[in-house]
Amino acid sequence: MHWRQIMGKDSFALMTGLFMATLIIGVVIIISWLGGVHQQTKTYIAETLASVTGLKNGSTVYYRGIETGKVSGIRFDPEHPKLIIVSMKIDKDIQFTRGVYAVLEMKGVTGLTQIALKDSGKNPELLPNGKRIPIKPSLIERLSVSGEEMIEQTHELMIRLSRLLNDKNTQHVEQILVNVETATQKFNRLQDSVEKALSQVPVLTADAHHSLLKINNLTDEFTLLSQQLRQELFTFSKQSGKLMQTGTAVGQQLLQTTLPKTNTLIMQLQATTRRFDRIGTMIETEPQMFLFGAEPLQPAPGEPGFKEAQ
Template sequence: MENKSHALAAGAFVVALLALLTALAMWLTRDTTEQRMFEISSAEGVTGLQPQAAVRYKGVLVGRVTDIALDPLQRGNVLLRIAVNEAAPITRTTYASLGFQGVTGLAFVQLDDKDEGSPALVAEGDAAPRIPMRASMVSRLSEQGGNLLTQLEQASIRMNGLLANDNQKQLMGAISNLSDAAANISALTKRADQVLGADGNPVAMNLPHMVAQADATLKSIQITTERLGASADAVRNSATEFQRTSKRMSDPGGTLDKIGQSTDALATTSRQIQIQLLPRLQRTVEDTGRTARQVGRAVESLNDNPQSVLFGRTTGLPGPGEPGFVAPAPATAP
């Protein structure tokens, strides 16, 4: 009976001690700052965001997410309720976006302001004021990725069309027409020299025949010029389209610029993960392992000697050769 009463007293003491430690921890970690409540309605998904997630204003921790639910006012939206410190400068132009903590996938609410001179955002009536939600960098990158691929595909199609067999044939035809026109002009020049010459050539005296040949030559030159003009227009249109496509790709904000910006953003995110997140994650794992080992040793000690909670750790009886050793009395024969 005495052992059972000691065990019951030890258990009651442990329970009371745990309750006191819990109350002390809650009292030490309580938040005494004044906070304001805001709402955020998001048309995008909030995967990775959990209650009690951090709310940061330009990277500074200013509050926590208190609740995540569906928006009753806007069908299909997600409603976030956040508690923000009174000192945070939340204005009418403040907007929110989702940020992600490295490779863990955990999200937090990032607040920013595009015009710091705007008036403060205050509640109108009983409802909490709402902060508009903008798409995060990851969402914008995923949306623009398809557009970039589409523009690259269109540019390659236009370049292939410019170098198609039909266009090449038209270009070669234009060059051939130029050669024929030069030959006709050369022949006409020779005929004119014969007509106007004074060498007594019989051909020079046949002016009607020469005029007829000149007229035929001029008509041939006119037809050749028309064909050459059509070929030149086709080549000019193809060159203009190719120039427009190249300019659209190389201009600021174009396809190549967007690809470079996306690559820089991914490289920056990767460097931040390697510099900030991985060392913190390693230290957290080491601290967790050390704490688990200490808790295990404490539990083993409590199981081996539960009365040590009330009476403290006791030392064993001195053995032979140690100070205070008393030899047991010899047993007496019956």
């Protein structure tokens, strides 16, 4: 009787265990089935050469602030060992363009990171199948890199300042400051001179106004003189015209009457002069001929009275 009771208890426990196991398996199957029905996913690959510290399998993937999937795997690319590829299961209804890129964002203060997908909007074409999504440096990473570069630049600047502020350059700087102070004093004196000159501007303005009045009076007188001179020139032009007409008439008379008579008289004077020249020549060469007359010509050969020379 006791043995039967024990067997009955064991059978009840076994049946209870089998029922609970079946129930759990059924619930898991139902949950998995419901998850497969309500959220069908598509695998996308993201890649980066940088570190993915804090990212792990199951990390949430956001697209424009909305949860769209999970990280399903992180590994190195066999073909490019320096390249890290991250597999993501994304809701199949989400469509990406060629402008999509990924950024790692910190998840609170836990040190874990999650993927945020963003679209630059520069290329509206749909992302083809198999096209990898680049992971760009996050703001913190850019600030970290910028901070390191800034520290290096600051260090270099300090070195240059240390070289610049040596004893020799310090003396030069002091001399420059002295020169600046001297120039400032000269500038102040110049400013005082300018103020004095500006105080005399009203007097100069009055003198200039008085001079302008005199210039206006002189201009009026010059205008009147110009008008008188224009009238005189007009009168002189008329008289010059008459004089030119008279000169033209006299010239024509000289050409037509006086010049021909003058030419005839000159020709007669030339003939008389030539005669006087011949007489003068005869007097110089044979003065006896002028007193006794011309000797008779000697007979030429063959003429009567010709005598040969002995």
